Amino acid sequence: STLDEPFWDVCRGVERPVMQPGAGKQAFSFDAPTTMRNASKMQRACVLPKAVLLEGAPGVGKTTIVEALGAALGHKVVRINFSDHTDMMDLLGTFLPAGQAGEADADDDGGDNTNDADPAPAQPE
Numbered sequence: 001s002t003l004d005e006p007f008w009d010v011c012r013g014v015e016r017p018v019m020q021p022g023a024g025k026q027a028f029s030f031d032a033p034t035t036m037r038n039a040s041k042m043q044r045a046c047v048l049p050k051a052v053l054l055e056g057a058p059g060v061g062k063t064t065i066v067e068a069l070g071a072a073l074g075h076k077v078v079r080i081n082f083s084d085h086t087d088m089m090d091l092l093g094t095f096l097p098a099g100q101a102g103e104a105d106a107d108d109d110g111g112d113n114t115n116d117a118d119p120a121p122a123q124p125e
Contacts, residue, residue, distance in 0.1 A: 038065055042065070054066065084119075
């Protein structure tokens, strides 16, 4: 069936991942049957304009294959580790108003204002 074939063989315009010399941190081959199947599934998932969540036991190669696939295809990989303590605000960020309630920040230029906060007050000795 179509799902048994590597994604790059059945979908026009999808490249077969091949590591270029110096592209990754270490040598990596997509030729092993399980690796080829997993890489094909990830490429199939990446066609959709949604994030891809990989889950599984530690040490099975999830991060390694994603980093190698990203390097082989020339894409940037963003890694986010989830745990029981990961909060939604860790993923989305948070807004911290700088002025009085209801007022906008006077120097809000749409840029990164991470250094705009007042320094922490000195602790009494």
